[in-house]
Amino acid sequence: MELISVADELGTPADVATLYHLLTRINRTLRTxxxxxxxxxxxxxxxxxxxxxxxxxxxxxxxxxxxxxxxxxxxxxxxxxxxxxxxxxxxxxxxxxxxxxxxxxxxxxxxxxxxxxxxxxxxxxxxxxxxxxxxxxxxxxxxxxxxxx
The missing domain is CATH 1.10.10.10 (Winged helix-like DNA-binding domain superfamily/Winged helix DNA-binding domain)
Incomplete structure (x- = not known):
């Protein structure tokens, strides 16, 4: 699962970007x-x-x-x-x-x-x-x- 890998290794710019992207997609999904x-x-x-x-x-x-x-x-x-x-x-x-x-x-x-x-x-x-x-x-x-x- 992508989110678990982000949580396990959060701290690098790529991981933060992935987390941001997922949060944005969750918000968009709820709206749409x-x-x-x-x-x-x-x-x-x-x-x-x-x-x-x-x-x-x-x-x-x-x-x-x-x-x-x-x-x-x-x-x-x-x-x-x-x-x-x-x-x-x-x-x-x-x-x-x-x-x-x-x-x-x-x-x-x-x-x-x-x-x-x-x-x-x-x-x-x-x-x-x-x-x-x-x-x-x-x-x-x-x-x-x-x-x-």
Whole structure:
């Protein structure tokens, strides 16, 4: 198995590249098997962050999502145009706007989470108990190392 060899010898650039490639493919597989969402990964991620940290300024959102301000501006415009978020005045700074999810945005992400979680659960169900624990622990450790928790 390719992933086991990566885990056993992780540290060389080729192994890290392989791990990155596998993580990207896993993410893509979960997205593509959940058709009908019509949101790119970046837009969906921004919407998830807005839902979980609202109200939030665009600059804070860009920082959390690790993208530039112009990129985040384009993402926010898509979300506003589709009715998934709304901009409201920041009571602490009249020049700034806060981003808040709409009911449609919350519903979209909740539905996507459910479908993608089901796909992930089905894949994990095919593993034995020890492998499920190993996958869960490994993903948690990696997320913590990347400062995602």
């Amino acid at each position: 098997r959940d058709q009908g969402r019509n949101l790119s990964a970046g837009v969906a991620s921004a919407l998830w962050t807005i839902i979980n940290h609202a109200p939030i300024r665009m600059s804070t959102l860009a920082e959390r999502e690790s993208v530039s301000a112009p990129t985040m501006s384009r993402i926010v415009a898509v979300l506003v145009d589709r009715g998934y978020i709304e901009r409201t005045p920041d009571p602490g700074d009249g020049r700034a706007r806060l981003l808040n999810p709409t009911a449609a945005g919350i519903e979209l992400i909740a539905d996507a989470r459910t479908k993608r979680a089901q796909l992930l659960a089905e894949a994990l169900d095919g593993l034995d108990a020890d492998d499920r624990v190993t996958v869960g622990r490994g993903v948690t450790i990696l997320a913590e190392a990347l400062g995602m928790t």
